[in-house]
């Protein structure tokens with residue numbers, strides 16, 4: 423269900439109409455294999471839930487940043503949530519509209535701010551007063567007015583992993599409501615080159631219940647209401663991203679359920695609903711396909727050593743995240759093993775003590791639900807080229823990023839003669 427476009431037919435694993443095994447033969451491994459139908463369906467789930475109400479659905483670029491995937495979302499009509507100048511560049515490169523971008527992050531540089539002002543993004547999600555000063559200065563210099571939404575830290579516990587909780591008062595993100603209020607009230611006089619157009623919360627990631635979203639949105643709504651009385655009215659009500667997906671046995675809220683609970687608050691204020699989903703849109707849209715290099719049997723354990731590592735998919739090492747692992751070809755016999763990568767780190771483990779078909783060298787494994795924060799967090803650690811990315815549409819598989827070569831890895835290094 424969760425990876426509904428990855429199915430098994432007569433023992434053969436498919437991504438839409440493409441055999442995973444054939445894609446692996448064509449493009450090699452490790453390979454990220456994405457389903458376009460899944461990406462579109464997830465976007466349309468939100469469109470459907472928000473139909474008839476003013477809204478803007480932004481795709482959080484950092485979850486999966488390939489320009490071909492951004493292009494797919496742009497064609498659906500998506501806006502984008504960006505966190506760097508590089509991401510804005512990708513959106514523009516993909517044919518996305520910079521004026522549909524909302525820009526978050528605590529450390530925006532002067533150059534990044536100018537680049538975004540120049541491209542007239544929808545708004546900056548402002549995280550501090552010094553940042554607002556910089557935006558004001560950049561807009562003045564460029565002869566423009568920059569739109570902003572202050573990011574309010576609502577002090578809400580999102581009930582998720584501590585590394586992906588962002589809306590508690592001890593987190594580095596956003597402004598405390600009182601500080602934000604002061605800023606809104608003095609903005610027009612103190613920062614004449616910026617215009618307040620919205621307010622935002624973003625409380626974390628992989629949130630499976632609606633309650634924390636509702637708590638955050640209620641606090642935001644109360645804040646906005648009071649602000650209106652004080653003479654500041656805003657257009658965009660931005661609930662951030664963070665809706666969770668199924669990795670194992672989670673039962674996440676649907677977009678319809680989430681929107682049903684939050685939309686009345688936004689409508690009452692006559693505002694435009696904005697969300698910035700990343701993981702929900704793409705997490706279940708891809709598998710990381712890897713080949714078995716060795717089956718290493720020790721006195722204590724069986725280790726299945728695959729050709730993908732923590733440089734390709736960091737989440738298990740970074741967050742102890744769970745990813746289901748399937749054999750691409752079914753086998754009668756099963757065994758209990760640790761599935762590990764080739765990297766020289768003990769944290770380079772995809773799963774411990776899992777029961778999978780008794781694979782052998784050169785068999786293929788699929789590491790499931792790897793579409794979000796998978797390739798986009800990958801690195802060249804251990805001087806390994808980044809994996810290939812392949813996008814499936816129906817019965818066609820298209821290479822959307824070449825596997826990196828040795829040459830690619832040293833290209834930007836100055837050579838010693």
Ligand SMILES: *Cc1c(COP(=O)(O)O)cnc(C)c1O
Pocket residue numbers: 482484485503505526527624626627628662663664665698699700701702794
């Ligand atoms: C990362 C991020 C998102 C997306 O989070 P998901 O959990 O992938 O939906 C949205 N908004 C902001 C500000 C973010 O930093």
